[in-house]
Amino acid sequence: MAKAMVKTRGAKGAKRQMPAPKKAAPKRKYVYFFGMGKADGKGDMKDLLGGKGAGLAEMSRLGMPVPAGFTITTEACNEYFENGRKYPQGMWDQVIENLKKVERAMGMKFGDPANPLLVSVRSGAKFSMPGMMDTVLNLGLNRQTLQGLIKKTNNERFAYDAYRRFITMFGSIVMDVDRRKFENVLDEVKKEKGCKEDTDLTADDLKALVDTYKGIYRKETGQDFPEEPMQQLQMAINAVFGSWFGDRAVKYRKIHEISDKLGTACNVQTMVFGNMGDSSGTGVGFTRDPSTGDRHFFAECLINAQGEDVVAGIRTPLHIDELKRRLPRAYKELDTIYKKLEKHYRDMLDIEFTVQEGNLYMLQTRVGKRTAKAALRIALDMVKEKMIDENTALLRIDPAQLDQLLHPMIDPKIDPKTLVMIVQKGLPASPGAAVGKVVFTADEAEEWAGRGEKVILVRPETSPEDIGGMHAAQGILTARGGMTSHAAVVARGMGKCCVAGAGSISIDEEKKVFTIEVKVYDKEKEDFTVKDAIVREGDFITLNGTTGEVILGQAPLIMPELTRDFAIVMKMADKVKKLGVWANADTPKDAATAMKFGAGGIGLCRTEHMFFEPDRIKAVREMILSDDVEGRKSALAKILPMQRGDFLAIFKEMKGLPVTVRLLDPPLHEFLPHTDEELRDLSSSMGVPFDKLKARNKVLHEFNPMLGHRGCRLGITYPEIYEMQVRAIMEAACELKKQKIKVMPEIMVPLVAHVNELARMRKMTIEVARQVQKECKIKVDYHVGTMIEVARAAITADQIATEADFFSFGTNDLTQTTYGLSRDDAGRFLPFYVENGILEEDPFITIDQEGVGQLMKIAVEKGRNAKPGLKIGICGEHGGEPKSVEFCHRIGLNYVSCSPYRIPVAKLAAAQAAIKEKKKGKDLSRATV
């Protein structure tokens, strides 16, 4: 009750904007006791007690055997920093008070030479975090208490072992002494004595070691090892707090978007010993199988050992059945406890325990990490077991994790220290992973693949001539070109892994090598170092198209597997999601994949992809290089039947679902011939002098192609191009309709900045569509809409809506133009920005809600104000990213569109967004009661 009072007063004071005088402030509770059936805290107090502290409190409340201890709150940590690294007033008194409580509970005394209480000190933030302070065990030992421990345990060796472990941990973790200084001495002693294992050392060996260790400590820190247990405790608490702002922790939080303001709690807990002989032991486990999700206890143990022995890999853990066999009473208790815990938490848990002389003690519990496959299985099983409802099951699955089930991926269990990775990543142009031997030409790719080799095609950049080789390869790596380069677009279309624009690789095509800087883990320095590497034809490399990483050699891959569980979860998601989930699909094959994953339509069908096909590129080039309308028209006449064929096949595949076809978007110069040879070929087929063609080719060069003559600007200045495309779409639609096959074409005009652009293109479209329908003597429904992909379109969406049947956010370009930042060129600063927290996240991966997202919101509001019920979607790559999908749900979009393989991710994210909203609604309604 007192606590509640405090809170209420604080809140009221804040409202009145009157800071309460410091002295008069009621005493704040900084320390929470737990253990042996009681606890001040609870399991839902992770914010205040950290994950570990909350788990210990909850287990105590459940009456489980938790060694007594206390948790110093995250608030105390925050105030510690606010006060310039001083404890908040009253905290230390509460520590002492609670320490007494622990002494009473455990029947021992801290620092008592006769019956010493030893404790462990651990950090415990809300989220577990690398770089945070590790465990310090056996704290409270000194020359005197050591004697007490020896007497109490009647085991000198054990006591000295505990002492030397304590000095090592305290020295390295609290005082930052290089741990190897201690280990080297240990190794020497073992060598000298001819011992193999630590356990072979005698009490005397260890006794000597303790003295040496104290010397090392003195030499490295300039002070004596602290004898006073209270001083030890204070120093350890300071180290826990201090580690919150350690470099690694700060960096980790920035990367993972964890606020600096959370703070860490500090757990001080009575030591229990798993290494007090054969009736003792230690173990860790999961309440279900974390890799398959199967419902069985998945745990390991060690007899006569401490937890750190497992972590250090000094001994190999045994199957949990060993515990059952050797310590059946403890095992039975554990069995009851883990089941009770799982039922209580209604989730799969990760637990730690120790058995001291036959008595079981629980040391930790938390929600267990799991593979995607396990996540599905566990969620579904728990629904069946009526532990959770379907919505909870859906929320339990991490959408991003689903990728594991959809693409080959590099085994996440692999230790990055074992990989040789290039320093400067390329662009994650097409997701998945691939391993293969390096080849440098498309022909070789086909040839090698023909004889059964797996190859990675490495090119400065690709062109339509390389399509065959790209097909044959496992993956594609290019040195130049961005997310919309030929390689990227084609690879995504093929569903093939691609890393593009890896600008730091330097290719020598003649010598068939490329050179590159790589980072290699140097065990000596305990850090990565940079080296130059040469990769030759035939060498293995591994691409990670999801991250843009390139690894030399063969990294282990995990292959995708679509289970029945997956299908069930998708069905559950479909039931609750509000957003439509459509696919970006440029080919009939893409469309088929999209249908397989249950797409609601095609949100983006890029027509330029079709232009890249090798049999078409020549006609396209003829068109571009013609300097009059007639020349363009005659070239376009050759392309028309091909485009019509494309649309026919895609429409057919989609069975009447909407297919959003984007008219030609990229700058014409992307299609230009690269070599004089190609130009000469065109020159003869077009009957235009080579010099003239070459000059025109040069004129078409653009300074900033992203901001150049592209999108509807092409359609407006060369209307014959879009006319041909609209004709192809409508002819295909009419033909299918005649065959009684349903079609729903949605014609999308790209890069509109001003309503007049769209008005003009809409008029043209309607006119051509009218003509085609008249010629075909059949009526076909269709819509005309636009991309919203520049700020001006967003800000004038009310005007644009008057000419649009639908909007589709092109968030890739919208992000680029809103930031004034080209993704292709951002490699030299964007990674730095993200690493240094200048941008919290890469805005090309997840929508920048504050900037780009605000423009989207404005566009939605203005667009729907002008035209209520306007259909609005998104077709940028964000359409398949969970956080962005949630944002799209919140701002009221009708659908997201993403690459076919992202559909499951998007569906799950959409379902979660709907569930969260519903929950929020409930919370709100409760709040207003």
Place this chain on the structure above:
Amino acid sequence: MAKAMVKTRGAKGAKRQMPAPKKAAPKRKYVYFFGMGKADGKGDMKDLLGGKGAGLAEMSRLGMPVPAGFTITTEACNEYFENGRKYPQGMWDQVIENLKKVERAMGMKFGDPANPLLVSVRSGAKFSMPGMMDTVLNLGLNRQTLQGLIKKTNNERFAYDAYRRFITMFGSIVMDVDRRKFENVLDEVKKEKGCKEDTDLTADDLKALVDTYKGIYRKETGQDFPEEPMQQLQMAINAVFGSWFGDRAVKYRKIHEISDKLGTACNVQTMVFGNMGDSSGTGVGFTRDPSTGDRHFFAECLINAQGEDVVAGIRTPLHIDELKRRLPRAYKELDTIYKKLEKHYRDMLDIEFTVQEGNLYMLQTRVGKRTAKAALRIALDMVKEKMIDENTALLRIDPAQLDQLLHPMIDPKIDPKTLVMIVQKGLPASPGAAVGKVVFTADEAEEWAGRGEKVILVRPETSPEDIGGMHAAQGILTARGGMTSHAAVVARGMGKCCVAGAGSISIDEEKKVFTIEVKVYDKEKEDFTVKDAIVREGDFITLNGTTGEVILGQAPLIMPELTRDFAIVMKMADKVKKLGVWANADTPKDAATAMKFGAGGIGLCRTEHMFFEPDRIKAVREMILSDDVEGRKSALAKILPMQRGDFLAIFKEMKGLPVTVRLLDPPLHEFLPHTDEELRDLSSSMGVPFDKLKARNKVLHEFNPMLGHRGCRLGITYPEIYEMQVRAIMEAACELKKQKIKVMPEIMVPLVAHVNELARMRKMTIEVARQVQKECKIKVDYHVGTMIEVARAAITADQIATEADFFSFGTNDLTQTTYGLSRDDAGRFLPFYVENGILEEDPFITIDQEGVGQLMKIAVEKGRNAKPGLKIGICGEHGGEPKSVEFCHRIGLNYVSCSPYRIPVAKLAAAQAAIKEKKKGKDLSRATV
């Protein structure tokens, strides 16, 4: 009263959203009578009666001798088109009614064989507009009325001459018969008869000609020449209305942003004849000198002639004194009238008159066009004469016109048909005009200029090595590069005319020629035709840096002249304007010019310009190509003293006014060496292998440099660059302050998209500034602010404001990124957009208020919400464009900054904005009374 009733009812009806039933609608007045002392209309009814009709009505009201007539309203014209080219109900009846009134007033009858009334029919829109229907004179003539005219005038020759003129005009203007068909016959007859002038032809000659003309009319139109005067009148009215949607008029309106909805009026007026002998005559004039503004009647006349003879240039007009001498009574009346008119209109007027047999008739009056010089003089004189107040005087001067007084310009009186102009314009990179002989290298430019030649330097693009030649040249023309290219930036800094990126010129440096497509007026075709042209070294060309035009040969230039009037007007403007007017100035010379024009500070001092100086570029290149911090630092150490020197000189010049220094902005690769030779030179001086340098040079290439590694992205990734710049600024400031010279540095961070970027740069700036002040032992005030030049900055201005002392809109880049459009690449579509009305105006010339302007408004609101009183300016090129200046005033900016030579324009525009706002305020307060 009835009219007022109609209006009131209409308005109320509209408010109630209930369309009044058509039948019950009160009769609308479509036709307004004027003449001989009375008029239905007034001078302020230009919207309804057009400029000409309003002028005729006003003169009638003033009791001046205006031949009676009537004006058919613009509303009638609009309804005519709404009704599918049918007259609105009742209009024709009103025409007939008013024609009767005219007959009564003039004592003649339309179509009466004995006493025929003849009329002129003219279009008359609110704004005079090329492409609108010209005058048809003598309408009402036919076989019968001709005889009446002969009898009445007793002059057969005059009557037949009038008839053949009528047929020519009616045929060509109303029926679109090629005028030359008539003229050719006339020429043949004259040749046949051995006559030189039309006046030499006899009555019989003309009689025969009339028959031939009627034959031509029949042949060309397929119908007989209309005999019925009422039919003639109807056809002429139709032609006037029809010309409103003629191609030329539509295009003109689009270009000049005149709404299609204005419509044209049609004026039908009694003919008076200046060609009835020596007591008759005609003339045009201005009430003051339109080119100097001097206060004297500036008019010309012809005796025994019709107005069209003056227009056709058949006879040379005489000084108005000739009228005084020969027709003193008419002259005296004219003298009284023009003075009365000017007093009435309180402006300089343009008038037209005719004297028929000694009687003066006024045919037109309107506000007269004038040169900038005259505009100033007239406005100031009228203030002195107490005709107008100072505010009105300021509103009378067109700010855009002031440019005439500030730069050399191509004489606007030149007929474009006489010029040979290149077809595809370049970019208007630096304003003004220049004439000179073509040279192709900087060395030659210096050499030729050294011997007194005026030269234009023509280069593919310029580089720092060309500075000397650029100085020596009159102007610079480049084939590549945009508005921010080296040539453009340097030329603007030098105040030198430059046309950049004229991509259609093809330079052969070896042969010293360039080839280009030009347009030449073809008199035969009466249109421009395109030809290829070759320009050799030594050929004259003329550049128009204000428009981007290039003209072969020497076009006549007008030189600038700064008068006392100019200074007085500037003082008047300073008194009323609210906006500060600052200058963009990169050099001490710019700063001096800015001070001369009364700049309030420097709003943009670009530091990259300083980097381009030839003695520095090498150090800059060393810096860029260093691949480590140390290399960069050592190169920067060389640049530091130079930059400090720059700032010292500029600060000194500005005498304590704020100097806004923008830290380095452009992509580093703009500074890169272009040739292997330059690279080799650097290689040896840097001691870095050539290959390595070359590779690094290649890596620095960007796909979209505009969106690349530039602005604060450089400052963040290579902090040593900005640190050096801040140090240079602060060291200069401290040194001057020690000398008791006032300084006010404002440090501006470019291309901020996220508040974190600015926060980081601000922190760095404050730290360096602190160090420098400590070293110098002196305190200097300074501010740190940011450009707002990408949409994200505008939309998150509330966040950014927390880290900024000021904002400055970079509307060039803001426009580019908001549209997603690079100015350098827009040449292939932006002109088309503007010509075809897709964009009403080029958004790089005047701010796009709907799009870019909305973002600016959002930024101002959010910025000042977060930080009330935040100083906000603009430093894009729009800062000197009158409409944009007005917009900046309206949205509450503190200042505009423009190139020094634009300051007067900006000041005047700012003053006008303030006056207009005040007026509006008055109007509003009146409205609320």
